[in-house]
Amino acid sequence: MTLRARHLLGIATLTPGEITAILDLAERYVALNRAPQKHADALAGLTQINMFFETSTRTQASFELAGKRLGADVMNMVMQASSIKKGETLIDTALTLNAMHPDLLVVRHPHSGAVDLLAQKVNCAVLNAGDGRHEHPTQALLDALTIRRAKGRLHRLNIAICGDIAHSRVARSNIMLLHKMENRLRLVGPATLLPRDFADLGCEVYTDMEEGLAGCDVVMMLRLQRERMDGGFIPSEREYYHRYGLNAEKLAHAAPDAIVMHPGPMNRGIEIDGAIADDINRSVIREQVEMGVAVRMAAMDLLAQGLRAERETAPVEV
Numbered sequence: 001m002t003l004r005a006r007h008l009l010g011i012a013t014l015t016p017g018e019i020t021a022i023l024d025l026a027e028r029y030v031a032l033n034r035a036p037q038k039h040a041d042a043l044a045g046l047t048q049i050n051m052f053f054e055t056s057t058r059t060q061a062s063f064e065l066a067g068k069r070l071g072a073d074v075m076n077m078v079m080q081a082s083s084i085k086k087g088e089t090l091i092d093t094a095l096t097l098n099a100m101h102p103d104l105l106v107v108r109h110p111h112s113g114a115v116d117l118l119a120q121k122v123n124c125a126v127l128n129a130g131d132g133r134h135e136h137p138t139q140a141l142l143d144a145l146t147i148r149r150a151k152g153r154l155h156r157l158n159i160a161i162c163g164d165i166a167h168s169r170v171a172r173s174n175i176m177l178l179h180k181m182e183n184r185l186r187l188v189g190p191a192t193l194l195p196r197d198f199a200d201l202g203c204e205v206y207t208d209m210e211e212g213l214a215g216c217d218v219v220m221m222l223r224l225q226r227e228r229m230d231g232g233f234i235p236s237e238r239e240y241y242h243r244y245g246l247n248a249e250k251l252a253h254a255a256p257d258a259i260v261m262h263p264g265p266m267n268r269g270i271e272i273d274g275a276i277a278d279d280i281n282r283s284v285i286r287e288q289v290e291m292g293v294a295v296r297m298a299a300m301d302l303l304a305q306g307l308r309a310e311r312e313t314a315p316v317e318v
């Protein structure tokens with residue numbers, strides 16, 4: 001199985017069958033990652049370059065580990081120290097790296113659409129590790145795997161996505177994925193942080209947490225993304241926590257077996273009570289991190305299979 005596209009730029013272009021194929025392969029990598037010997041050779045001989053123009057802990061570390069476990073040569077570009085600081089454009093940097101014949105380019109960039117643009121200029125496979133407030137496809141895939149494992153299925157679930165949805169690429173990618181897999185979605189947050197366009201996708205919109213969480217199976221919390229706000233979107237953090245911070249009282253309105261998710265990094269005491277985040281009976285936040293490595297291994301494996309198939313039909317010039 002390969003994916004139809006050469007790149008993984010977003011959830012928008014994936015079919016439900018492709019999503020399922022990535023998750024099924026990731027299951028195999030979950031088992032490998034739990035084994036004492038964690039190496040496979042799906043990316044042996046290939047070169048992976050990680051270019052993070054925005055800070056990242058989980059995503060960068062898991063892409064690096066994923067590539068190394070599959071046998072790739074992995075290079076992390078330190079973008080603060082690179083020529084970007086000297087004024088080189090994103091495209092010039094990409095073309096320079098392209099001349100070194102990478103096979104996989106993992107890119108995070110603060111501008112929406114920058115990763116798509118870069119993908120048009122290089123002849124390797126590009127994975128979007130988050131672009132502005134646009135898409136973060138591997139986060140949505142790892143969230144989907146976490147939900148599927150916790151709930152035993154990935155369809156017909158009531159899922160509430162809560163908080164700063166307007167600034168969140170995680171929310172956008174998740175909404176698209178969970179909608180494609182036929183779940184019932186609710187967006188919950190203050191009106192100032194709710195995008196309008198998703199009502200068209202059939203999402204229900206709530207400004208009251210208790211109403212929004214009523215009976216739902218999955219509660220997905222999002223970070224308040226101050227760095228993307230140009231003005232006052234909330235009266236105060238205290239007020240925000242009071243109305244939208246997930247605590248035991250608000251969670252009591254969800255289904256008794258509802259799971260709690262958060263992509264990280266978390267602001268404890270702003271969007272989530274630390275006790276809920278650490279409650280191993282409700283929170284799957286650590287599983288999300290674990291699934292992140294497996295999903296990234298699966299995504300890179302499938303893209304590499306696609307590259308190999310493409311190169312067999314059109315041999316690389318030497």
Ligand code: NCD
Nearest residue numbers: 058059130136223263264265
């Ligand atoms: C998210 C991101 O960077 O988009 N984090 C992540 O990848 N785990 C969410 C966030 O920054 O709030």
